[in-house]
Amino acid sequence: MTQDDNCGGAAQQPPEAPYSILVLNGPNLAHTGLRCPEIYGRRTLSDIPSLVETLLGERSAQVRLLFFQSNCEGELINRLEAARNEGIRGVVLNAGAYTHTGLALADCVQWIGIPVVEVHISNVFARKETIRRHSFLAPHSVGMIAGFGLMGYALAVQALYTRFTGSD
Ligand code: DQA
Secondary structure, X not given: OEEEOOOOOOOOOOOOOOEEEEEEEOOOOOOEOXXXXXXXXXXXXXXXXXXXXXXXXXXXXXXXXXXEEOOOHHHHHHHHHHHOOOOOOEXXXXXXXXXXXXXXXXXXXXXXXXXXXXXXXXOHHHOOOHHHHOOOOHHHOOEEEEOOXXXXXXXXXXXXXXXXXXXX
């Protein structure tokens, strides 16, 4: 597995893997591991590549992970739009609170034509704020994974890989 990033671990150099997946994180997620560990756990975004490797085993050699995190909705939209021209095959998206408020981000997910898997570290349906049960992204996503901590990102990568290869 190769990885490029602005958040999620050190970049390694090539060879080209056939399946490029963008791992896109929204507001307040850069400090995962420090932020409310009783809700989000102590793992950091930089643990994601090793979780993917553990789950996918040798299949992970076919996956290239690109990482981007921003606290700004417009920057997340810009990154998704750019993904269209980069041959990115799928997106793992944890939009943080924009999940519940971000109509502009949802509009982007709707039209870009790249399969998006929505991820939440916590089980948003079991949280006390009922607004967290609503997702603007869900109608435009291929699926959602919530409540499995950082492993959820790896499960989402596996789901996309399975979709690409038809290896279900
Ligand atoms: C979150 C859940 C959101 O409700 C919250 O605003 C976040 C993180 C999660 O990963 O569990 O920032 O997306």
